[in-house]
Amino acid sequence: MESFLLGLPLSYSTLLYLGMDMAIGLFLLAMMRWVYGLWTKVDSTAQLAEKDNFAFGISVASSLFSLSIVLWSAAERASAGDYLDKSLQMIVYGVAGILLIKVGRTIHDRLILNRLDKQEQILNRNVSIALVDGASSIAMAIIVRSVLLWTKGFDLQSGIAVLTGFFVALTVMLVTTRLMERRFARDNQNDSMQEVLVRGQVALAIQHGGNLLGTALAVTAASQLLYYQPDAYISNLINWLFLALLFTLLTILLSRIAQKLILRGINLVREVDQQHNVGVASIEMALTIGMALLLTGLVS
Template structure:
């Protein structure tokens, strides 16, 4: 036998509990789908297949992907030799993940996108609002993932740390959105970015979505420099907030430089804000996320 090959052996008990983890994950995805329908108070099947509401589909897809990211984190974090304990951990993290995603979306709707009714816009087939909703859900999940992997153990202290990181997540998303709204107003005669999104500006939604996802990866990069102290609740929170904002601003600066170098001579304000150039907005999104991923790679 070739000595370079690594043989993987699994006991029947390990295979049984791995299968149980997969069943739990599938049931949690079904639960997320059900919770989404209860939350929106509509017939999801009718919206998806009867009315062919693309915006509704984008929104529910983001919820399922966000939960999958958190389940990925729970599976990666599980280190106990007790397979039953790992399955319980998967279940608990999944339920907590559903709650955090829903609370995060609720706070985002009421506090960040405070000038519009997201539910009404999505039911009215507004793809722009659905894209922003999609980006915010996935961004929240990515940031929660970074907190889950940062904590140690599975106890009340790690739970408080996760909640602290969740608060920081929402705070950073709020600051990010307000900074972009301020930039948009300055470049567009004090027009409201949220009002423009309501009018269906897809390019702006892609640009803003890239900013939210870039912010999520920047916060993940910040987590690489934080040392976990189980009982240092206040310092954990303040350190998270400081480093998250620092890496977010650094991502913005690098993205600004990258856009000037990669897209020389192109007026992005005119192309994206005025001419609704989806292609250039996609390039902006890629550069913003790329710079954040670069930072994440450098500090990992």
């Protein structure tokens, strides 16, 4: 064991900088919880421990998970030997990640889930809304991660590329949500999906959350086909948007085919939309994410 440990490239300076990075990550995660309470203007401790608000906990957890994904990307893309630069990147991308999560959620609430008051619903313990909110936040972080790994360097151009990925993430989630709403209205006598989520339909929230996460992974697959051009801002945006929407539609198509094959004999509309079958909705979510992962593996 001792000879094995001696063979590892872990010098004193390496351990020191790794410890610094971990400290930065823990600080930013703690900061995320404090900032979340500041945004919502509520006492997060009271919501979590005294009122046992599960919906609030899900929303906070998704914020922390999203920030962790951004920090993971920042740590992974930095040079292995440039420890100070890695620490600086973790701080910069961590703070930027917190801001992007805030801005993204604000735009998501006003543009995508525009028929309800998300914060009010979460404070009223609506788990369905919290699940969709959490899935959208994590999906956005997954797309930002793919952009971080796609870019090269740590400069203004890479920052613009991150904002490009942020715009693509919001566009993809908007398209996915509107397609889901159109399908739901068609199969349920023109009922509103958002209004049903307000009524606490957990199965529908799981189904839609799976669609958001699956399409985010599909955008990650699209990034494998793009070549990073630091100065080609418009070209980068158009290429990202085109391939992201193409892979999103392809993921949706593949997931529908998989559902018909694997869930043959089960009426998905009746089970999920009408009977609130969480089990069937979970299988749908798994198949959507699974098809996106398969697509990512095929193009990588």
